[in-house]
Amino acid sequence: MERVYLKRENCCGCSACYNICPTKAITMKPDEEGFLYPVIDESLCIDCYSCVNVCPLITEGNNKEKTTPDFYVAKHKSEEVLMNSTSGGAFTAISDAILGLGGVIYGVDYDDEFKVLHRRAETYQERNRFRISKYVQSNLGDIFKEINKDLEEGRKVLFTGTPCQAAGLRGFIGDSKLTENLYVCDLICHSIPSPIIWEDYKKLLEKEHGGKLTNVQFRSKIIDWTRENSNKSFLYTTSGSEEILNDERFYKLFFGLKTITRPSCSECPFTDIHRASDITIADYWGIEKYAPEWMDTKGVSVILVNNEKGADLLQKCSEGLFYEKRAKEESLAEQQRLREPVQFPENRSEFWEDYRKHGFEYIIEQLDK
Template sequence: MACVNICPKQCIEMKPGKLGHLYPAVNQNECIDCKLCHKICPENNGSLSLNYPLTAYAAWHKVESDYLTSTSGGAATAFAQYVLRNGGVVYGCASSKGIHIEHVRVASEADVVLLKGSKYVQSFIGDVYRQIRQDLNGGLMVLFIGTPCQCAGLRSFLRKGYENLYCVDLICHGVPSQELLKSHVGKVSMKRGELVQFRKGNDMGLRIFDNENRQIYYSNVWYERFKDAYYNTFIDGYTYRDSCYRCRYANPSRCSDVTIGDFWGLGDDLEHDNVNGCSCILPVTEKGAELVKNSELELHERPVDEAVRGNAQLRTPKAETGRIKLFRAIYRAIGIKRAYLLCETDNIFVLKFVKPVKRRLGL
């Protein structure tokens, strides 16, 4: 959405494609052909530098309550608190308006809770890049946390470096669309879902809460693999945006100041809480390294290679296998309900037909 933010005529709208992901559409009647949208799109300009991390840390928040309420080790929360305590503002992903998942501006520590937790869906950026530029030009310290492509979009939109900006990206293996999430929540919860939560530490549970914060739905993808089709197909990489399968940021070299994720593959020489999660922190710039050291985190230095070996998304994007292509072809042609059938590997009837259908479609 860098193009939407840069457009001087504000004539670019995000419209859903066949799988519900958003794509820019230019209103040609309003367009003045300035080509700014093309110039700043990180997909079109390959000039954004990617840098290899300076080091790696296994880490967790020093405050237990913050640690226990975060997805991995609470690194994102610790960075946000540091910036807010120093008079800055934080932009991150919240599910504050029902299950509409979007990036918001947080200016007080009490609101950091809005950003906690991974939302396994494409977050809506809105006009956040423009708000960030305004804050940066006003001299505020700004922290932006998002997927690598969102960080690349922000850097590209800004068109110059800012000393007062910290950019933190997530190790990311791809995003389903909000359209898909909304239809799923409608189907699985009897009452209207008001808030979704995807996981806490190693508990890969999809939870839906009502407007009085009562949990009205729960499914854990590790224990009941095929109960929740949305979560199951997310984990196995069926429902991502097309661009995720050729993501140039799924790479050991990174586009931000700091990269965070789970420390998969962490050696057992380091004693840590295996149940509630552990952050992998990769400082990439000197400024990022300072942010890490100044935050309220227990840090254990590790070789970068250990993090890269343990986490496939630090090496390569999710491969679009023949089966994934078939799923997407069915989804596009006749809808998600039939496509989901393909992922229930227990379904012998479906499996019997996978190979011949794939052959016919040339996949």
């Protein structure tokens, strides 16, 4: 077989095909926008079609639940957790519940060079590294195979990731008995930015301030948690500067221009209330209007309970989490990604043409004009 997908919009890069290929004929390779796509070595391919059959964008229904979720507002009871989480700390409470049962957590971390990737955690300390959204597509590597191994060994597993990654994992694990111990948690996802642009951005920050990056943090709570502030704080430090610095240019490319996100995001089938997960977490935007008593400038979460397993999981969180059922209409009104995919600007291809011809610094110069 030549290709798993027909056009770039049809591949979300979840790597389920790479993980399932019985002859290791597939490698995940970046295209010129830096997003990973499966490339088939035809000399190894046995035409078994496992890759096509596992693809969550091809599978009818996209591995989504057919039920309508219950919506909750939630907030972690610990101020320390709230300050170190993107939203209301729902992830910490959910992962605490699974760690407390002797389970393992899969989530998104930075490596030593702040590349974004999925990792496995068995301790609270390792899990804490997954906190705080990293607005870059993570590299999943062999993670689905690792999860399968944990499940085969009888471990409980919590996977957290974007909706397409969650759907890819569900397709990979299939309907086997193994799913009993698997808990899948996705996010409401705006869209996912390019790893190559992230690399260029980090290099630029290092060039501007000297030395190597020593820390990065999207959405710090040093600035109050509100929708308006959600694209204002990106904190970083470099070995060449004593200061904690803040920069908004990556957000401008991501949320503002919408040019640096994956082509498949514009046709994302996971932008509705039917989810490919047991539980979904996000920001409770608009809570100050609907239930001001829940508003907290340190962060508030919305939780979608998508099935019985999700309900059981939420119940297991009651030690760490305050929560209350809310009308689904509130989040449907506030969360565009529960209604429709991101719409790319007409000049998206011009943007990438400029990037190819003139490089990243030129792109940044244009931003300031």
